Amino acid sequence: MDRSHPQHQVLHMRRSLFDQGYIDKEQFIQLEELQDDANPNFAEEIVTLFYTDSARLIQNIEQILVNRPIDFARLDDILHQFKGSSSSIGAKKVKEACTQLREYCCAENAEGCTRTLQLVKQEYAVLKRKLETYFQASISLYL
């Protein structure tokens, strides 16, 4: 495969995002289809929104987990939001991690929550990195 060609590179990146399960293909395509001339960077905009939102949510979660006793109800609320926004952009792995974390939250397992939070953060970080490179590359295409 010729990776030198920037267009191919982007397409390959995009496919690997789907293939490796980071992103739900259908959902993401759906998102991309919402882009039109009036709103050309809709997907990226949404994803950026997702970054800020997620960063805030993760911070909140961390705070909750630091405090004792843990406010599991509030944690659940936050997780619900996190899950919602993840599934909106099709962040499959982050969503799965969230679901897992939420299960621990339901079981009020503080230790499990803390552990899984690391997973969530990790998945989030990976996804963010990948998406950022992807968008960067795709923007450079249009330039």
Add this chain to the structure above:
Amino acid sequence: MGHKSQSQAYSVAVKVNEQMGTKKGYTFIQSNRAWLPKFLVLWVLVMAFLSMLIYQGMDADNKVRRKDVLTSMCDQRARMLQDQFNVSVNHVHALAILVSTFHYYKTPSAIDQETFAEYTARTAFERPLLSGVAYAQRVIDSQRENFEKQHKWTIKTMEREPSPVRDEYAPVIFSQETVSYIESLDMMSGEEDRENILRARATGKAVLTRPFRLLGSHHLGVVLTFPVYKSKLPPWPTVEERIEATAGYLGGAFDVESLVENLLGQLAGNQAILVNVYDVTNSSDPLIMYGHQNQDGDDSLWHESKLDFGDPVRKHQMICRYHQKSPTSWTAITTAFLFFVIGLLVGYILYGAAIHIVKVEDDFHEMQELKVRAEAADVAKSQFLATVSHEIRTPMNGILGMLALLLDTDLSSLQRDYAQTAQACGKALIALINEVLDRAKIEARKLELEAVPFDVRSILDDVLSLFSEKSRNKGLELAVFVSDKVPDIVLGDPGRFRQIITNLVGNSVKFTERGHIFVKVHLAERSKAMMDVKDESFLNGGSDEGVHISGACKLKTLSGFEAADERNSWDTFKNLIATEEIRPNVSIINMMTSHEGSEDVTLMICVEDTGIGIPYSAQDRIFMPFVQADSSTSRHYGGTGIGLSISKCLVELMRGQIKFVSRPDVGSTFSFTVVFGRCDRNSMKKSISEALPSGFRGLKAVVVDGKPVRAEVTQYHLKRLGITVEVAGSIKKAAAMCGKNGSTISSRNKIQPDLILVEKDSWISGEDGGSDIRLLVGQQNGHVLKLPKLILLATNISNDELIKAKAGGFADTVIMKPLRASMIAACLQQVLSAGKKRQHGKDVPNGSSFFQSLLCGKKILVVDDNLVNRRVAAGALKKFGANVECVASGKAALEMLNLPHSFDACFMDIQMPEMDGFEATRQIRQMESKANEQTMNGGSTVDGIAKKGDEWHLPILAMTADVIHATYDECLKCGMDGYVTKPFEEENLYQAVAKFFKSKPVVSDS
């Protein structure tokens, strides 16, 4: 990957070992195999020992018997000897008394030698044991001279010499003739005799000498001596008194040897035994009286019998022995030997059996191991195949993707051709790999069926659309019909179901050059019942309607070509539909009740084609993998032949059966049953059922088709869209139908069709009747305001025909078959909106734009606490031209929706902090009802602002990620109008929104 397969191989190996471990249920014999020879030796030893015991037992019996015999014989002999001896002794005693009586008490003596000799000779028979008796007188030395003078001989010693002087003499004066040679011999001169005499006179009883050689005969013998007293003795005489009173001695010689011999000769069994008589007075030195000391005999067994000869001092005994050693007991030996041999044989047989068992078991275990290995290998093979296929797919996808990209680039036509060929090959390869993967998965038992709700009809439509291009090119009639009784939604694996159908239809398309391919779905129970009905309908001959209607129709199948399975012909089919139509309500109720309890629904799917068929010779192996009917088949038509075997596996996994009827050059009909789960009708229907637009509900249509089956199929699709259908056999009939209704508008059953769908065949054949169908219909319908839309249905149509059709009045549209509900819907949409276009002069080309028109300009409120979701929802709605406002909480929404407001709809997230979607909706509804009440009461503050003049009711749609039924129920309960699932999807959104907006803009605007 390599690692993975390694670990799999390892796990297989472990499994094998485990299986081996558990299967090593060795039997007792098997586990003690090393001991078998030892057991055999032990057995032989035991047998030998037992034989010995038996021999000894039997031998001991013999010995005891022999001994008993010896004892009794010996005792008998001893007793006889003793008795005879005693008789003789008694007689001698009597003689002694005779001598004392007649010699001493009579004076002069009454006895002389002559008398004595005669008497004794005549009484000799009384003393058979005695060779002779004699009487010796006691002569004291002082009386010797007198005595010698008186008897005129001198006293001689035993050596017949004149006796030297002694104290006392005992010369024999009387003697029996047999022993006359001892007369005048001094008995005291003989050692034994002298001792005897002294002892006899001291005791007064008969005494015996020890055995010695007798004079004269030189036989062994004993001498018996009785004292004779000259005067009567005092009652308890002392020894001195006895000696004093002694007058002489009567002696007799027992020739024991000859006598015993004589005696024994009289007895039976004399030869067998050897008798010895001993004098055992001196027990340490037994003296032999009879018999030979060293005579050969059986020394091992002897018997002693005591003999009492009347002399208390002397002790005698008789020892009997057998002459010969006891004979070897052949019986015992043979018995023991036979026993041993039998034991040996039994042991050997058991040993042989055990060895055999061990061998068989060894073989068995070996076979078992091999079997397990073979199975493991098989599983490993399947696993390997599955893995490899899977691994091949990934790069193949890359290749295909790159080819697709390549095709997008600027290529020369040759390059394009190459690339396209490569892509086609790649696709074929992927398809093949997928099939192999499926097959391998099934074999590796890794294939698991899903159980998700799905719509059978839409699946069939999908499959049809897949082959529509091909079938159209081939000019094949491709149709699907699903019975009304088949539930809309069933629970099962849609992908696999689609795979089976696709495979069967694909085969049919591949092998069919003319005619039709017809997919039918019924409930299995129903179609079974129909088979029975079929016979009756034949008898009644009640199927002539179809013939009347379509004169050109040779056979009443879909295309008129003969089908392999006659059961699927129109007769059955009609019955099937007829029974369904007679009392639809009742039957539905029946079905509902009868199936309410049962969880499963069994579908019967038939795929009928009029292709080349399957040769009879190949029919029994077409379900085998990689087998095609004919090796030439693959050359002609391609394909691997794996599809049918996969289909069979899949059908079996779905608890069904697949079978087929095929006639070469006529066609094949594959039919299979599958069992699906019944699904709660209400819960899933909305979300899963394909979004068939419901805008055609209530329309009326007339289908003009000469072929009833085909008409039925058309009807089926139209019915799904909610269109009421009438079937007319020909254009004339249709025209008559419409005309009648058209002219008499007031008539009771007026059918005012909105649509007339005409089959191309019917149109062409009916052309002579009315070349301009529009004219025909229009003539009669001329004064009716609304003209029905004319639609031509065609499998394939040439340009000429198309022009002709347009000219002929089918200006509205031509629907190309195969028919699909969604496609018909799209076409109708086009036709209907085309009508509108003329009215409004606005082009609405497709569904998406249609959707856009629904939302365009609408003001929508999106309520979601999640920023990202909010943004996405807003984006999606904006795209369709909606005017979107967003708020982040229920409270904010309430503020926004404070009456009066200008929103047309509201999308509400359910789970929100503080106030959730349900609560917000409830409050909104409360507000609305309050406002409505006020409106009703007349004096209202919001009256002027109420745009539509009717009640306030803002459509509120829930946005939720979970699609469970309970949530939906709750949505409705708190006053919501519907819900869309998150994340947003266009169709989903469309479906939900269409409900509220469609009717209003379309109807109210038109």
